[in-house]
Amino acid sequence: MAKNIMLFWGSGSPPCWRLMIALEEKNLQGYNNKLLSFDKQEHKTKEVTDLNPRAQLPTFKHGNIIVNESFAACLYLESEFKSQGTRLIPDNPTEQALIYQRMFETNNLQEKMYDVAFYEMFVPEEERHESAVKRKKESLIAELKLWESYLEKMGKGSYLAGKIFTMADVVCFPVVAYFPRLGCPKERCPRLMEYYDMVKDRPSIKASWPPHWLENPKGPDTLKNL
Amino acid sequence: MAKNIMLFWGSGSPPCWRLMIALEEKNLQGYNNKLLSFDKQEHKTKEVTDLNPRAQLPTFKHGNIIVNESFAACLYLESEFKSQGTRLIPDNPTEQALIYQRMFETNNLQEKMYDVAFYEMFVPEEERHESAVKRKKESLIAELKLWESYLEKMGKGSYLAGKIFTMADVVCFPVVAYFPRLGCPKERCPRLMEYYDMVKDRPSIKASWPPHWLENPKGPDTLKNL
Numbered sequence A, B: 001m002a003k004n005i006m007l008f009w010g011s012g013s014p015p016c017w018r019l020m021i022a023l024e025e026k027n028l029q030g031y032n033n034k035l036l037s038f039d040k041q042e043h044k045t046k047e048v049t050d051l052n053p054r055a056q057l058p059t060f061k062h063g064n065i066i067v068n069e070s071f072a073a074c075l076y077l078e079s080e081f082k083s084q085g086t087r088l089i090p091d092n093p094t095e096q097a098l099i100y101q102r103m104f105e106t107n108n109l110q111e112k113m114y115d116v117a118f119y120e121m122f123v124p125e126e127e128r129h130e131s132a133v134k135r136k137k138e139s140l141i142a143e144l145k146l147w148e149s150y151l152e153k154m155g156k157g158s159y160l161a162g163k164i165f166t167m168a169d170v171v172c173f174p175v176v177a178y179f180p181r182l183g184c185p186k187e188r189c190p191r192l193m194e195y196y197d198m199v200k201d202r203p204s205i206k207a208s209w210p211p212h213w214l215e216n217p218k219g220p221d222t223l224k225n226l
Helices: A015-026 A072-080 A093-116 A130-154 A167-178 A188-198 A203-207 A211-215 B015-027 B072-080 B092-115 B131-155 B165-175 B190-199 B202-208 B210-216
Strands: A005-010 A032-036 A061-062 B003-011 B032-035 B059-062
Touching: A005 A015, A005 B003, A015 A072, A015 A167, A015 A203, A032 B131, A061 A072, A072 A167, A072 B092, A093 B072, A130 A188, A167 A188, B003 B015, B015 B059, B015 B165, B015 B202, B059 B072, B072 B165, B092 B131, B092 B165, B131 B190, B165 B190
Parallel strands: A005 A032, B003 B032
Antiparallel strands: A005 A061, B003 B059
């Protein structure tokens, strides 16, 4: 099955990483893949844009099926390989509800983390404002408090949607992993960091760990002053 | 079934509207609901925050299950009421792939539309820049071109993911509906506007049309100069 798969990806991109975790969890090791450099703009070359007019990574193909949005590709893999590897979404709609809820809340956490950690990368110098930085920091701190309260309520040793590892963890873990990497003070999110420590050595996650993070375990300290 | 449901919603919010379309499609008419005013900050009252710590709309409860993220609630409804009303996601993973892809691409269209149409609402006056407005407009125009190309490729009379109405249409239509309302020149997205005309009178959509849009069919012209 894995021989039918082609993935173009970038190191450290949460959307790429979550899809790679899903591939591992579904026992699809050995899939074809190509690591591209964002810095060299390799995601804008024809081999990508032929499959993905957005010129973004991940760009993912299974047989004749192209699914590039990372959430879409994860849901597709779970559906196509339902009984293979880890069941990431159970059949029971009641259990699904919380998994879906946390999956889509991940967009908030990701966006707010990016807004702070990559402010200078995304906002041209002449458009930067201290007031915006302050507001975005407050918004990220409030977001972290929410996730802390979720983990607090579920109790020690919980995954994001309960006692087992699910699609909520697949999509959210790569975002969570940015907080220690970018120097976020542990006091801002102690439970999230406990969760991080619990999950980071899971085989699917270790196998897909961003290669440039392995080379340079400490990233820029852009969350140090949060 | 519908008697077990409680929805808090705001008029014109795409996340609320998509969930209301899904409720109609799944034949859940008669659900309990309360229209709240964003202007009066009614979404920040205790009856909402008890169910939704984000104090956002929609806030949605079915029995004891709370699912507030609109994509999550739509997926939950489709799963819980699979054989009731319209099938919005087919069983076949190959067919699901394109539906998921377009569903999640909707986030791009929505965000880029908001960035232009509601720039002055979201960005404090002292942080506004002509250069940012220009860049955001270009980004929205490029996004519209993508959707135009999708519809072009699928042929006249197509829905967003093929020949039938699916979850892709449920989640995306409320965003598409903003373009004519906010005065976007038709030349910017002629195929999307054909799609809009084809879908706007569908019973689920008419039944959930934002009440303040019925009262005032023309919104502010914030997309006029796109």
